[in-house]
Amino acid sequence: TGSTQPQRILKAVQNNATWGDAESVIATIDNYCRRKEWAMNVGDDKGPILDSVVSEVSPKVALELGTYCGYSTIRIARLLSPGSCLITLEFNPDCAIIARQIIAWAGLQDRVQLLEGPSKDLIPQMKESFRVKSFDFVFLDHWKEYYLPDTKLLEECGLLRKGTVLLADNVICPGTPKYLEYVRNSPRYESCYFKSHLEYTKVEDGLEKSVFLG
Ligand SMILES: Cc1ncccc1-c1cc(O)c2nc[nH]c(=O)c2c1
Numbered sequence: 001t002g003s004t005q006p007q008r009i010l011k012a013v014q015n016n017a018t019w020g021d022a023e024s025v026i027a028t029i030d031n032y033c034r035r036k037e038w039a040m041n042v043g044d045d046k047g048p049i050l051d052s053v054v055s056e057v058s059p060k061v062a063l064e065l066g067t068y069c070g071y072s073t074i075r076i077a078r079l080l081s082p083g084s085c086l087i088t089l090e091f092n093p094d095c096a097i098i099a100r101q102i103i104a105w106a107g108l109q110d111r112v113q114l115l116e117g118p119s120k121d122l123i124p125q126m127k128e129s130f131r132v133k134s135f136d137f138v139f140l141d142h143w144k145e146y147y148l149p150d151t152k153l154l155e156e157c158g159l160l161r162k163g164t165v166l167l168a169d170n171v172i173c174p175g176t177p178k179y180l181e182y183v184r185n186s187p188r189y190e191s192c193y194f195k196s197h198l199e200y201t202k203v204e205d206g207l208e209k210s211v212f213l214g
């Protein structure tokens, strides 16, 4: 039986990236996915926008919904100051296995906690089980239908505070119309759109940055 896409991405990293060098892991994945096989990483067009928002927020406690192979996990974690942490949620165990190895290859395992399971089950456990008071930054990149319910769940669980920044991938392609309508019309958010392209393509996509106002 053949290999899976995450396994092929891990192999590309092991064969081309430098152990402990997050930049080389990012570059390797972008080269592989641009030239060999497309994959749903935030990529090297939207990636710098993600970087600039993370750098601006400098989160102490960050959350990522949707790890996949760990590409955006590494983009975020490499910018965190020591003592900060990123919790990333992945429901697919086969992806989680690969992502752990790619995150380790980048030397960032000490700043990342990868939790396996559905976000709707893990989010309500954040305070008690994972001792999170609130998140400073949330990257939404899992499944478009879950962006809105998970945002409401984060609100209900008291995991957002005045100034928490939500950044959502794929708000144009595949598109998250219900989420966009909510954050753009709710008085509890200040929202803005960063136009870009779907990873490794010329198709329009973008990131929506939404600040929770409390
Ligand atoms: C897979 C795909 N095909 C065509 C167009 C876009 C996508 C696509 C792109 C992404 O960045 C995604 N990120 C998280 N989760 C997704 O499901 C997802 C899907």
Ligand SMILES: [Mg+2]
Pocket (backbone or CB within 6 Å): 040, 041, 042, 141, 169, 170
């Ligand atoms: Mg995405």
